[in-house]
Amino acid sequence: MLNDLLVRHNRRSGCHRETREGGMGVAGADPLVGLPFLDRVGHRPDPQRRALDVAFGAAEGEPPDLFLIGLATLGVITERRAQTPLLLLVDDAHWLDRSSAEVLAFVARRLEMEPVILLFAVRDGVPSVFDETGLPDLTLTRLDDDASRSLIGAHAAGLPEDLKARILAEAAGNPLALIELPAAAGNLEVTRSWEPLPLTIRLETAFATRLVALDADARALVLLAALGDGTLAELSSAAEELLGLRFDPGQWSAAASAGLGTLDDDRFRFRHPLVRSAVHQAATGEQRRMAHAALARALAGDPDRAVWHRAAATPGPDEEIAAALDALAARAADRGGLDIAFSALERAAGLTTDPSLLALRLARAGNLANQLGRSAEAVRLLRAALRDGRLPANQAAMAAFDLETLTMAWSGASTIRHFARIAEELADRGEGRRALEALAAVSVRAYWDQLDDGTRRHVSAFVARLDVPADDPQRLAALGLIDPIHRGPEVIARVARMSPAGLSDPDESMAAGRAAMAVWADNLALPFLRSAVAGYRSDGRLARLAQALMYAAWTNVNCGAVRHAITNAAEAARLASEARQVRFGRAASLAQAIAVAELGEGETAEELIADAEAALVPLGANPQLSLIAFARGRAALAADLPGEAYHHLVRIYDPADPSHQPYVGGWAFADLVDAAVRGDGDLDLVRALLSDWGKTAAAMGAPHLEVQVAYAAALLAESATAEEQFRAVLTSSAADWPFYSARARLAYGSWLRRHRRGAESRTPLREAARIFDALGQLCFAERARRELRASGERARRRVPEAWTQLSPQELQIAQLAGEGLSNRDIGERLYLSHRTVSTHLHRLFPKLGITSRAQLRDALDPPRGW
CATH class of the missing domain: 1.10.10.10 (Winged helix-like DNA-binding domain superfamily/Winged helix DNA-binding domain)
Incomplete structure (x- = not known):
């Protein structure tokens, strides 16, 4: 069964965390022997095959991306030779660790047309990752009265009718209760004093009554099984450690006869998780520690499993055990088992006495919790790590930055300056690359924050002096994001001389693309972002792919390429949701909203914008409110509501407005002027902005700014110079920007028609409609056709595009x-x-x-x- 394969994979990789005090470890010497479907692993593409080999522990390598493991698992299932229907059942899925659950949920979401059903059984009221997956639910409701009476009749022969009625009422249609409570009814004295406890506790108590029939040695054996989850041989060895020569293997049969579990496949399997819980709760703390100590000695040859029991058995801090857990965490992380790495580090911290080591382990555990999406735990651990100032400066800075991000706080310039000081210390020690990485961590935040000009200049000057190649993509990204206006000319010049073919890593392509986007050179950014998307697809790095697709979608939006914007943005939003990247996902949705609005789907666009707004506002993501204003403004322009568009767009330029963001203003400038001219906006304001952005565009040579400034100047020109301005736009760099070329033709044709030159207006209007159609800008194309009809040309209404x-x-x-x-x-x-x-x-x-x-x-x- 594939379920066995998955369980063994979890154990081998450390992706599964036990919910009790016992630990998980490596099951067996060879993780790949006798497992089904493995004949298909070798047929997967190299990145997927390597990911499975590392996750299974069959090979060493970089920690595999969880989504790459999911992709490989999907391929193994769907490309199997036999195409008969297949049921994959994961029982008690709420106990799965987050990493394993995310891999399985990734597979489940993609089993659309396969003869495969992946069924997760989860318990009501127990939180799990599957609450967030969006998978369809099949709720099992209580048994009806007739079925309940039939079931209790088969398991309560000889019980008085009033006792049966009491059990029927207490069980409330729960089949497990109807089976188990009758057997415990006599011991519980339910007719006289059944406490009003939750059903799970009542069942646990019912199971615990079965321990009474066992002698002390059998109870100790069952406790070992509850804590150890090992083979019978391993548990028997532990029993000899715990009980000495008194151990009698026949006690296993006694435990099975008591109805606590079954013996099969060289294991004792509890009949239900509540039985295990009952055994655990019935033992004293000292009994559990002694059992853990015995299990640790029995598993001495398997240190990854033994260390959990050593930790559970120790009464206080122990650096030797803490170091062993630390080493286990590193091995688990190398195999992609972030959950077990997190648990090991957190437990190691609890056993650590050295304050400096404690701070380091708490910070690493906090970082893992952050990666796993456990925000509350991450905040708790990072605060504890920072409490006594024991962390090294660079790690303290990263921990503080992560803490600010998690708590929606942001100290702005002081954080940037702090990172700059750390980077300078690293650079002074000759570690220019690490210094650049330290600043790269906050460069995106710096772009969006309202930093003062002095801080931007100071930090970017330091980046420029770092001992790294001048055309290093990460260097260019840091320069562009931290100080786009002053460093823009260098970034543009260097990116223009680069080629995606010359970059071997998708991270480098992504950095080059982000650098160009930051300085309003979307036309230069797009090839690099496409290369990054292709690279991340090939590597199966879905979280990074989601980010690259989001950036590509916004580049498409800025260039007016509707169809590519829709597909890139929709995929980015979908993948970002799976990777729990809320901000990236909602930013992608806003790009998609603009694109669908320009198809004429205004209601869908507003739904996407409202959903993004509802998610971002509680996060305190104020800079991204500028994207919401931008999306609503572009959507209103598409709907030919220029007054409404102006209302939304002008907010981006008002420093007192929550939607203010100076650099997004460089994306939206042409739209603002368009809305102001046609929607009775404040023309004095937009003329002042034209002067400012015109100077910036001239100083930087930023292509996107240049074409917008030229277009805006034509829209705002006096009648005497307007025609000259429109012609200048059409013969300038606008030819490389089809969206603005078409908009200029539409505006020029409209201007000619209003000046009673209808025959002359038709040529630019026809060309505008053609370009808009090619871009998928159907709303703008329809505006051009309306102008054509107004000019006297009998332009047919275009049949809606089938796509x-x-x-x-x-x-x-x-x-x-x-x-x-x-x-x-x-x-x-x-x-x-x-x-x-x-x-x-x-x-x-x-x-x-x-x-x-x-x-x-x-x-x-x-x-x-x-």
């Missing part, structure tokens, strides 16, 4: 199939099975009015260049 009926994922699949990719290639790229891809294609063909893949390219009529 607008497709969902974002269907559109993405159709685009890839239109490029000639096979179903298997598309599945690998989008983390879907090839059968799911085939089904999507089968469903989307009728929507496009086609019958074959060969017709896809013409049906989609993809835009060129963008």
